[in-house]
Amino acid sequence: MALQPSLRPLLIAGTFDAPHTLDIFLDYVCPFSAKLSLAIDNVLVPLLGPGGRYHGKVKVIFRPQVQPWHSSSTLVHEAGLAVPRVAPESFWPFSLALFKRQGEYFDIPTSTLTPLQIREKLVALAGEVIAVPSNAAGRFADLLLLKSSPNGGTAVTDDLKYTIKFSRQNGIHVSPTVLWDGLVANEISSSWGEQEWSDFFLAKVEI
Template identity: 45%
Template sequence: MSLPRSLSYLRQGTGGQILDIYLDPLCPYSAKITRSLTANVLPLIRKGGKYEGKLSVVARIYPQPFHYFAVFHTEALIVFGKLYPDLFWDYLSAIFETQSEYFNQPSSSLTPSETRDKLIHLATDLIEKKHGNAGPKSKVFGELRDKLEVKSSPNGGNEATDDFKYLLKVGRQNGIHITPTALLDGLKDDSVSSSWGKEEWEKWIS
């Protein structure tokens, strides 16, 4: 399934066949499959890979309502991806590595503002690590953090809201209930598992 231009950073690879993976930022199994994709699939479809130009992977961010703080993670991923599309997958991976901090019980005393601050600090640390001196860290933090502020109305959204709504609508339209869920060229493939390693992925792709 195609992507609107504003969400093009969700796509890894240039292939015509599309593997959509629906991922909840606070789902342990979404974290597991993302680690496996990073190790076993992305090297095959990126530049110089065996399947370059044949397959693309699209990360469909799809927060589940029972993972209370996944909304804030989804917003952070969207605003980060718009400004730093080349680092999107790295930020997604970093969020999965720290997800246990935001599970329902340990995050119960966090406020939305505190959560957004922590997620943007994670982003600025990544930018500094990958891009070196991209300007004053406080300035980079401010640019990202400002986009998460609700400005439109008392019950309105922020700069991530329109794309967030799109991601939710597509998931609901396709009847996505659990994460991760895989679709190949728009059709669900329930054989894809978060437990797959290199051998299983290579067999499936071939």
């Protein structure tokens, strides 16, 4: 699957020239997405990284999946998409941090907050994760500022539109959803551990 240039940091495991692709659609405020994010970090990243059994064979692309029935979902995904523009190497660490603290952005905790206050919380979280360059956190905050036109969105609205259109044209409805080489792999579960992923790759990938 393709990625527009500004979203190349959404490749979170493997290499771009790997012949097989896992597109993993995740929502930052979905508990099952958070569970799968841990498996990605603990299982897939080592398996697909340098020295891993499937390095150069499989790549993983994080596909932001906004779930509009959660009122903060758009805002947290804006934040996720802002990170690649200021500190590409921090996209996955920021995503993991957001998944670990997703409870702060659930419906009830955010019900008394304005969108500006939620964005301030996200800026503070980015400040904890983005270490270099030193001005990255400030530039991150600028990307989440509303434009001067009344309905113009933010500097990452176009990236947000791209991710939403990509999900819609592929008929993605729930998170997490995983595509293997472009087709939905319904057998993949957020509960999978190292054994299940290893068995999956053994059946799918030629070494």
